[in-house]
Amino acid sequence: MVSGLVKCNTVVIVPYFGELPWYFWYFIKSCENNPDFHFLLIGDSFDAVDCPANVxxxxxxxxxxxxxxxxxxxxxxxLSKAYKLCDFKPAYGLIFSDFIADYQFWAQSDIDVIFGKLSSFLTPDFLSQYDYVSVRHDYTSGCFSVFRNLDWVNRLFMLSKDYEMVYQSPGNYCFDQCNYTMDYLTNGGDLFKKFTEIESFTHVVRKEQAGERIRAHFDFILIEGLPGRIKYDRGRLIYQNRFEAILYHLYHFKRVYFPARKPAIIPKRFRISVSRIYC
Structure with a gap:
């Protein structure tokens, strides 16, 4: 258990290196609004961050x-560039094992996300049924996913015949997801009928799931792209006033919205259009 924190079941691991972008402050506020989860931020940029109690x-x-x-x-x-860390995400349970020993589950996350209410989705009853949870239906989600904190789960990535090559190469292989076949899989393609340069983590989990050697859950419960009509309301993330989401992945949004400075304060409620945040 991370020193000084009240006991909980799940810790979210977030390495980040370099200057903190504007969206980090929305990310950290959404962490604060999830007091039932702990967040472990690892990096060289957090000295001046006033952390919530669960971080x-x-x-x-x-x-x-x-x-x-x-x-x-x-x-x-x-590991000469921080972006290479994407390939290492499935190995975080082993890499950071000294920090997470007392947790039943760990999750890996990026900082370009705004969390909704995690406890609405990752309930104790739900988590008890699975060893791995993807927040996408089609491949292992790189922006956020959850692992049962057991040694064999933490070493699952080693079942890829290519993991040592990937980790010893300076190139980026999208190992944590599906070796850049995202569009193909989203459109209904069969990963095992598609040539890929490496055997990715999606290959591993899907094989183990098919052989009933792992209990894996895949479901699209996040918001991605530029849909607009997103409301953040006191820790909950609502789309179209109808659907609650576990998080909004800002991968595309951060490429169209460029605020001049970090926000002075993150309000309890705000809205996100296709191109900006309205506080």
Missing amino acids: MIVPMNLNELAELICTKLGFPVQ
């Missing part, structure tokens, strides 16, 4: 993280 910061630079990964995996890895 723990571990100062670490990229070289130090690379050394930790080498120690945990037992072989040299390539």
Whole structure:
């Protein structure tokens, strides 16, 4: 258990390196509004962040993280750029095992998300039924996913025949998801009929799920793209005044909205259109 935090079942692991972008402040507010979950922020940019009570910061630079990964995996890895961390996401349970030993579940997340009410979706009863949870229906979700904190689950990524090559290469392989076949899978394609450069984490989880060796859950419960009509209301994320979502992934939104400065305060309620945030 992270020192100083009240006991809970799930910790969300979030490494980040470099200057904090404007959307980080929305992210951290949405963490604060999920007091039933803990968040572990690891990186070199959080010194000046006034953290909520459920957030723990571990100062670490990229070289130090690379050394930790080498120690945990037992072989040299390539981590010269922070974006390469995407390939390592399925291994966070092993890499950061010293920080998460007392949790039943851990999740990996990016900071370009605004969480809704996580406890509306990740209830104790729901989590008790699964070893891995994707917030997409079609592939293992890179922006956020949940793992049961057991050694065999934390080593699941090792079932890929390519994981050592991926981790020893400086290139980005989208290993945490599906080796860049997202559009193909979203359109209903069969991953096992598609040539891919590497055997990704989606390959691994789908194979294990088909063999009934893992209890995996895939469902589209997030908001992505630029749909507009999104409302954040005291910790809940609502789309079209009808659907509650676990999070909004800002992958596309951060490419169209460029506020001049970080927000002075994040209100309890705000709206997100296709191109801006209205506070």
